[in-house]
Amino acid sequence: MLRRPFFWIIALVIAAFAVLPSIGNNVELRESLVLAAVYITLASNLNIMLGYTGYINFGSIVFFGLGGYICIWLVYAHSWPLAASLLAAGVGVSFLALIFGLGILRLRGAFFALSTIGIVEGVQAFAENFTPWGGSSGIYISPQVFQPLGGSAQALWVIYFLLIAVMGASLYLSYAIKTSKFGLGLLAIGQNEDAAAILGVPTPRYKALAYSASAFLPAIAGGLYFFKGAFIQPSDAFDLTLSTEAIVICMLGGQGTVAGVALGAYLYEELRGYLLTSSTFANFQLTIAGVLLLLIVLFFPSGLMGFLYSRFPRLKRVLE
Amino acid sequence: MKRLCLLAAAATLFAAPAFAEDTITVGFTDSQTGPLNVDSLGQQRGYEFWRDEVNAAGGIKVGDKKYTVKFVSYDDQSVGGRVQQLYTRLINEDHAQFLFSPYSSGLTAPAAVISEQYGKIMIDSGGAEEKPFELGNKYLFMVITSASHYLSGAVEALKAKDPHAKIAMVYSDDPFSKAVLTAAKQQALAAGLQVVMDESYSPSTTDFGPIVNKIISSNADAFMGGGHYSDGATLARQMHDQKAGMKWISILVAPADDKFGELGPAALGVTVPSQWELQVNYKPQFGPTTAEFAKAFQDKFHAKADYHAASGYTSGVVLQHAIEQAGSIDPEKVAAALNATDITTFFGHVKFMTDPGHHGLQEAHKMVLAQWQNTDGKLGRQVVWPLEAKSADLIYPISASQ
Numbered sequence: 001m002l003r004r005p006f007f008w009i010i011a012l013v014i015a016a017f018a019v020l021p022s023i024g025n026n027v028e029l030r031e032s033l034v035l036a037a038v039y040i041t042l043a044s045n046l047n048i049m050l051g052y053t054g055y056i057n058f059g060s061i062v063f064f065g066l067g068g069y070i071c072i073w074l075v076y077a078h079s080w081p082l083a084a085s086l087l088a089a090g091v092g093v094s095f096l097a098l099i100f101g102l103g104i105l106r107l108r109g110a111f112f113a114l115s116t117i118g119i120v121e122g123v124q125a126f127a128e129n130f131t132p133w134g135g136s137s138g139i140y141i142s143p144q145v146f147q148p149l150g151g152s153a154q155a156l157w158v159i160y161f162l163l164i165a166v167m168g169a170s171l172y173l174s175y176a177i178k179t180s181k182f183g184l185g186l187l188a189i190g191q192n193e194d195a196a197a198i199l200g201v202p203t204p205r206y207k208a209l210a211y212s213a214s215a216f217l218p219a220i221a222g223g224l225y226f227f228k229g230a231f232i233q234p235s236d237a238f239d240l241t242l243s244t245e246a247i248v249i250c251m252l253g254g255q256g257t258v259a260g261v262a263l264g265a266y267l268y269e270e271l272r273g274y275l276l277t278s279s280t281f282a283n284f285q286l287t288i289a290g291v292l293l294l295l296i297v298l299f300f301p302s303g304l305m306g307f308l309y310s311r312f313p314r315l316k317r318v319l320e
Numbered sequence: 321m322k323r324l325c326l327l328a329a330a331a332t333l334f335a336a337p338a339f340a341e342d343t344i345t346v347g348f349t350d351s352q353t354g355p356l357n358v359d360s361l362g363q364q365r366g367y368e369f370w371r372d373e374v375n376a377a378g379g380i381k382v383g384d385k386k387y388t389v390k391f392v393s394y395d396d397q398s399v400g401g402r403v404q405q406l407y408t409r410l411i412n413e414d415h416a417q418f419l420f421s422p423y424s425s426g427l428t429a430p431a432a433v434i435s436e437q438y439g440k441i442m443i444d445s446g447g448a449e450e451k452p453f454e455l456g457n458k459y460l461f462m463v464i465t466s467a468s469h470y471l472s473g474a475v476e477a478l479k480a481k482d483p484h485a486k487i488a489m490v491y492s493d494d495p496f497s498k499a500v501l502t503a504a505k506q507q508a509l510a511a512g513l514q515v516v517m518d519e520s521y522s523p524s525t526t527d528f529g530p531i532v533n534k535i536i537s538s539n540a541d542a543f544m545g546g547g548h549y550s551d552g553a554t555l556a557r558q559m560h561d562q563k564a565g566m567k568w569i570s571i572l573v574a575p576a577d578d579k580f581g582e583l584g585p586a587a588l589g590v591t592v593p594s595q596w597e598l599q600v601n602y603k604p605q606f607g608p609t610t611a612e613f614a615k616a617f618q619d620k621f622h623a624k625a626d627y628h629a630a631s632g633y634t635s636g637v638v639l640q641h642a643i644e645q646a647g648s649i650d651p652e653k654v655a656a657a658l659n660a661t662d663i664t665t666f667f668g669h670v671k672f673m674t675d676p677g678h679h680g681l682q683e684a685h686k687m688v689l690a691q692w693q694n695t696d697g698k699l700g701r702q703v704v705w706p707l708e709a710k711s712a713d714l715i716y717p718i719s720a721s722q
Contacts, residue, residue, distance in 0.1 A: 027408055027412055028408055028409050028412050028413055031404060031405040031408040031409070032405060034401070034404075034405070035401055035402070035405060038401070128493060135495075135498065136493055136494055136495045136498055137449065137451070137495030137496075137498060137499055138426070138495065140429055140451040140452055140454075140455060141455070142455040142456055143432075143433060143436060143437075143455060143456065143457070144455075144456060152433060152436065152437040153437050156437070225401060228401075228404065228430075228433070229400045229401065229404060229429070229430035229433065230429060230430065230432075230433045230455075231400065231426065231429035231430055231452075233426055233495060235355075235426075236399075236400055236426060239399075273405070276394055276395055276397070276402075276406075277394055277406070277409065282394065282395065285395070286353060
């Protein structure tokens, strides 16, 4: 993997994310990159299911929200340090995903997609009625929790760097899976699941592992995101809009590609951010975003990467 | 006349540049898109209306200088992560000196992480939950009454009419309604009233038939609950259609909307806790009177002012008062002035708690209780509680109004 140029391209992207806002303490750039990093993490992990395995997971947000809840709850109610809480969130959610996955991945197509929405609804209902998690009013944490990280100003930087690390890990995980035997198995399932099974791919186990692997990093990202906001409530944590956006990003960038999905997530967030704050477009930002999405879907149906590959076939070897 | 207008226009042209550089920038986000977009509008109008009025009057007086008010605002999409990004931008790029809160407690909490970090004052008029004020924030101030006191007036008034009333509490399963009714239950029990039913329903409920049957069989005299507009209005209609025979009905939010009157007889006698009503007649020490505010608002927006607009406007009035008292725009001095604020505006009495465990929480403003009554054959809301603010007598039981 180290010999491939794409490995180093990912490293370069992570370095750019980490270094650029640090120059001159540019907090504003940092805040806009925070959301980009969250989108990249969510979309890259969704891509493992959607792009590789061909299973549409409408409920990928449940990993993010549940991770957020576990992390915030451990910090708030049990005074765990942030690092331990994040790790617990990641491991806990991955484990739950493995168990859920073994159950619902027996379903295919539309039935699977529906069951993923069901999981979000179920988990949200649980959070709304689980008193230790504050029920429907959620958990507010005191800014005091930022003290161990050097006060809130510095804490936001620490959280940012951790988030970039999670984003980088997501990109490498996507890439590593894609180039592994496991990844080949997933791609085979995506092409034709029955044929893959006949050829000896252990499909149920592979699918459940992919589902579980795609839960780990979003759960940690959720922990960081809600820790940063010092607040979590069910309607924010399990917002299906974010799930849908992640799917749109995968489609836009080119599902199944690592670079396309990341680039799609970055461009999507920067575009939304720009339109929201631009004095010219702010009042009709949704219209413009909608028209742009429509144009892209009409003219680049195979996504950004599909378009680039067809134009520059050699790119396939560099950007995977 | 024409000449006069020209003269006036010329005068403003010359006068304006003298103040051009002396501006105070106030930043905030509103939810133009996302689930909060309807609710956020009233507050936004209140903010903008205050800015226009204060600038028309020459601006905020700081020492010998007058500062005009400039707004910078963005759409936060009702998303907490976006709020943090935008407040960071408001402070760093747009150099906002003061901040107003987004709409709702859920968006105010993430915004406060940013405003506190930069030591910027943020006035909250759209989030009624108390939790963000129990976290040790120093620059966050709430001008409205908090959620746990929403139904205090209703409980007091009911107790005055029937000290042994049995109450059914049925409310939407959302953070705000739950917080309100949890506190109301404790207050009712402390006042010696009975709570015979305590149940929540999903915010998307559209048929309350079975719930109303349950209320009837609980033998309750009084009903308290609801949540948002559609469920609250449906509850009122179905209780009337199924002849629940309640002597008292208090519903959150829905009856505060003028549309509620369209229910006709089902609306009659229903009470609603409100931060502010058009009939409320406090004698303001600072800012406009209710009549002045209501008329100017009606002229500008061609709509009646509701309490979201009034509380948004009050955010501005309170900030202006504190800046003028401090004689400075230094955040520390203005925060000290806010801590010392103890004034009556058209919105009511405003005073902030200053102990570290509740800093910035509103302690003086009181909710009023409005009741839908027939006055001269016209259905409308009248303020019935507290007695010193009433515009009509409370009707109890409801059947007495038919």
